[in-house]
Amino acid sequence: MDKPDPAAEIDTSRPAAARMYDYYLGGSHNFAADREAAAKVLEVMPDVPLMAQANRAFLHRSVRYLVDAGIRQFIDLGSGIPTAGNVHEATPESTVVYVDLDPVAVAYSESILSGVDRAGIVHADIRRPEEVLESPVTRGLLDFSRPIGVLMVAVLHFVSEDDDPAGVIGAFRSALPVGSALSMAHVTFDGRPAEMERLTAIYSKSANPTTFRTKARLEELMAPWELVDPGLTWVTEWRPDWPDAVEGDSAWCGNYGAVGRKR
Ligand SMILES: C[S@@+](CC[C@H](N)C(=O)[O-])C[C@H]1O[C@@H](n2cnc3c(N)ncnc32)[C@H](O)[C@@H]1O
Numbered sequence: 654m655d656k657p658d659p660a661a662e663i664d665t666s667r668p669a670a671a672r673m674y675d676y677y678l679g680g681s682h683n684f685a686a687d688r689e690a691a692a693k694v695l696e697v698m699p700d701v702p703l704m705a706q707a708n709r710a711f712l713h714r715s716v717r718y719l720v721d722a723g724i725r726q727f728i729d730l731g732s733g734i735p736t737a738g739n740v741h742e743a744t745p746e747s748t749v750v751y752v753d754l755d756p757v758a759v760a761y762s763e764s765i766l767s768g769v770d771r772a773g774i775v776h777a778d779i780r781r782p783e784e785v786l787e788s789p790v791t792r793g794l795l796d797f798s799r800p801i802g803v804l805m806v807a808v809l810h811f812v813s814e815d816d817d818p819a820g821v822i823g824a825f826r827s828a829l830p831v832g833s834a835l836s837m838a839h840v841t842f843d844g845r846p847a848e849m850e851r852l853t854a855i856y857s858k859s860a861n862p863t864t865f866r867t868k869a870r871l872e873e874l875m876a877p878w879e880l881v882d883p884g885l886t887w888v889t890e891w892r893p894d895w896p897d898a899v900e901g902d903s904a905w906c907g908n909y910g911a912v913g914r915k916r
Contacts, residue, residue, distance in 0.1 A: 662756040670811060670861035671755035675734040677705040682734045682757055690855055697851045704906050708838055709736070711888035711910045712806045713743055715836035718881070718892060718912060719802040720744050724834060726801045728791070728825070730779045731808025734758045735765050740804065741772035750791050754778050755860075779808065780816045782824035800832035807908070809874075810840045813864045819874055826877060826915060833915045835878055838888050840865045844904030871909055878913020885911040 668690035672683035676691040679702070683691070694701055716727065725747045729740050732751035735758075741749040749772040751762050762774035773794050777784035785791060795801060803825050812818045822835065842849045842865050849865050856863040866874075872885055883891065887903035888910035 663760075664860070668859040669755050669757070670856065670859060671733050671753060671758040673859070674705060674807075675736070677702045678709070678736050680734060680736060682761055690859055693855050694852055697855075698845070698848050698907075700905065704908060707889050707906045708807050708908050709738065711838050711891055711908070712740075712804065712836070713738055714892055714894065715806075715910065715912050716740055716743055716802070716804070719834050719836065720747065722834075723832075724800050724802045726795050726799060727804060728752065728785065728795070728801060729804045729806075730785070730825075731805065731811065732758065732762065732774070734761055739765075741766075741769065748772065748794050750775060750785075750788075750794055752777050752779060752785050779805075780812055780821060782821055782828075786825070786828050797828065798830060800834070801829050802834045802836060803829065804836045806836060806838045806910075807840065809837060810863050810865055811861045813862070822874060823877070829915055831915055834912060835875075835915075836910070836912045837871075837875065838908055838910040839871055840908050841867060841871070843868055843909075845907055849907065868909060871911070875911050875913050877915075878911075879916045880911055880913045885909055 665684040666686055668686045672687035673691040676683045676688055727740055727747055727749045729749060729751045732753050751774040753759055759774055759776040766772050766774060773790040775785055775788045775790045779785065809818055812821055853863050868885060875885060887906050888908045889903045889906045890899050891910045893899050
């Protein structure tokens with residue numbers, strides 16, 4: 654065998670973020686340990702499934718925005734277990750490289766992508782950007798002389814400060830031509846700090862501990878990018894589908910989003 658078999662690495666005894674998220678979204682690619690940890694999260698925040706849906710809706714709106722702006726190639730970092738509206742389905746005109754660390758996410762992505770020639774999956778850790786950028790899948794599918802949309806949706810909060818999130822973003826940015834873009838969504842302590850502290854404690858026992866960040870820190874991390882309107886906002890307030898789609902205080906969604914262009 655010339656490449657590791659992701660399925661051989663699955664540790665079902667320890668909860669994993671990809672499988673917990675799959676559970677929140679009503680999927681079936683999760684194990685007892687994932688469901689137990691997810692149940693603890695739901696005890697603290699029963700609206701986590703709605704938050705996950707708001708995050709997915711941001712992902713879709715931002716991809717649509719970038720397609721309308723002419724981008725036809727995407728790298729979806731921390732793409733997760735395939736669910737309704739995967740990026741290559743949401744944009745049939747585009748080429749998509751999915752990337753995830755979780756062996757279940759990778760194995761299931763491989764199975765749904767077999768026979769799809771404009772999308773592929775890379776089993777890699779985004780904390781080592783070269784694993785993604787130098788992968789033959791990435792190099793075979795993407796043209797680095799044309800703009801690329803990098804999606805870091807609900808994944809950067811799994812990169813700790815010790816793992817240098819600015820360096821991770823910077824490595825992807827450096828590899829991209831001018832006109833490329835970053836779409837980022839990131840869970841925060843702002844708005845619901847006590848509950849988010851308890852979520853941090855639950856995720857600290859999983860394979861993917863979290864580092865939730867403030868708006869100010871996320872603005873710093875996005876500073877090299879030219880943010881498109883409306884800048885960094887709650888994901889529900891980022892270019893909603895219709896003007897009155899957002900009612901009341903959006904802090905419930907616990908998640909900031911932004912799209913920036915490389916100029
Ligand atoms: C909450 S899910 C988000 C899935 C999808 N991006 C979305 O927003 O719907 C986070 C995903 O990031 C993956 N992940 C976490 N840390 C990672 C890392 N260092 N490298 C690659 N993937 C990672 C997890 O395995 C999981 O599938």
